[in-house]
Amino acid sequence: MSGFSTHPDHDFDVRVHDALGNEELRESFHGAMHFLRDKRRSQFPDLDALEALRDRGAAIRDRALARLPDLLEQLEKNCLRNGIQVHWADTAEEANTLITDLVRSIDGKRIVKGKSMATEEIGLNTAFEAAGFTCLESDMGEYIVQQAKETPSHIIMPAIHRNKASIARQFHEQIPETPYTEDVDELIGTGRRVLRRAFAEADVGISGVNFAVAETGTLCLVENEGNGRMSTTVPEMHIAVMGIEKVIERLADLPDLLRLLTRSATGQAITTYFNLISGPRKDNEIDGPRQVHLVLLDNGRSRIYADRQLRETLRCIRCGACMNHCPVYERLGGHAYGTVYPGPIGQVVMPQLFGLDRAGKLTQACSLNGACGEACPVRIPLPDLIRRLRHEGVTHEAGSPVKGHGRQRKAGEALIWKAWSLIHRTPWLYSLTTRFATRGRRLLPPLPQAWTRHRAPLEPAEQSFREMMARRGDSPGDQQ
């Protein structure tokens, strides 16, 4: 599996340090996140209506997940009826092999890709490179990131970490006959010129799927630039890749979910384009792909599904609102996480996909402040899930469903909590400890540098509250 770094825990501290030290990045993210939060807020002026809509959104997703195996079968049946060929992939490798084989089957070489996090997750571009294909990202943000040989730093706004001057420089250096300009319209025009040619020449178009409707066998794609529409209609073959959790029961479920998705993601009432794809070109039609394929990707999702609490992870509609509201993401940006899905949802998804041994540390980058849970349009209890994964990371209990469980446990830390617990359930010991902390405060060992590097040392009071209360008990006259 790709998913970017195969061991996101490695160098996490270094990436954090670099991100915090990068003023430009800090400023970009601070500005962008506040802008997005304000936009989202303005889209939901009636808070009661928002809460009711969130309830409905969560219920729709829960209802779909409760019947997930059935719905996937129904989706497959209805897609086949519509002429969409359906494939199942258990792992990232399987998906990549399957997709490259499909490209080969029509002797395809040139590929365009609409925005899709599922294909980032499986590292499809790398697989294409290895197969000798060229694959151009056609979402403007993805295109910029791909050209710079970077990875997306946000799931909705892949190039949000970049400013226009650096993009101007990049286009000027990498696209022939492009003068340097910071004019945004001109920059977009340049990108569009390159992409238009690629659409016309492509043999295969790849896309993600926002929702797949089981009752009708319809694939839904939300987008703003029209590249999704071009990628899925111009080339001979369209391959859609979706995580198996993205299925919903019926068309009637769509309006609420779309309302939540676009408003939560970019603060738009609706996106510029909304595609409902129900099959390949029919005999009497003059355009559209000759073949449409749907790849249903598991890649660890069944394992998440098996646990009742962790299953809530799969409600996610990939809007990115949790990132936009997370104070940690705001200060680090997406790259620091080293994962495809950054921010709170990434901290929940990636350790489950990669295993806690490889990505468990990410769960520590959270103050459990609850902002993500409050923002999530489908009410995923992200703080609870992060805490649960911290527990899975340090427990050796048999039967833990999460891969790599117990691998974040450190002997020293476990010992500290054992001692802590003993002190706090043994009143005389607790009393003695607090007495030592207060009376003997001058003798206390210095606090960890982690605290005092940025803050003044803590000063215990001269007398603890329990002592004050005990003294008071001796002289009832004190009380009113």
Next chain:
Amino acid sequence: MNTAEIKRVYLFGTCLVDVFHPRAGMAAVRLLEREGLFVDFPPEQTCCGQPPYNSGYDEQARDVARQVVERFSDPIPVIVPSGSCAGMLRHHYPSLLADDPLADAARGLATRTYELHEFLNRVLKIRLEDKGEPTKIVMHTSCSARREMGIREDGLALLGQLKNVEVCEPENAEACCGFGGTFAVKMSDISAAMAADKCEAIEATGADQLLSSDCGCLMNIDGMLRKQARDLDAEHLAEFLWQRTGGDAL
């Protein structure tokens, strides 16, 4: 719960109040007593178990939580001068102890747990008379109080009764101060970046004093304000309310 029936309440002091802000605990007791209540402070209480719980050490948290459930067993309100500790009892004990013999008792405890200012404002509906000089304060509501407990309005409503107190909130008031218990030590650089922004926003209000009803946030923000030698006192809300309304020295 019918207010008239409440004669006695428990006070859960919390470990941070115990060691770092005992006068906040004392102020809580005095505020409740002034309303005619008998305040029962079980002397053998310690901590709610939140630190190991948030670190994923459920077993250690459970061992401590059981004692809390047992020591606060009478069917009377449990008052906690901290949003996050109250949130622990109210929202996390039922699931933490779901498979324990004390499961029913934990659920019962959850229903009669209140954060101090929530209890003063919503249940007792206390009236406060300001006896202090004009002042401007900045109120920091903890994330637990704001989101988990939903009691941001209660602290502000109580302050709103004080005629000489101008209350302001910092810019981005809803942003976390960066404490998060062990997060402040484990991810100290991220935590410090968050705290630094919070300190700046707090100072920019030009307030004379910082108030919060969570000792964790107070320790974190005050610790950084003092390290940066900024001239702004930090105090627990209960202490401030007690003093402003003519209470004796604590």
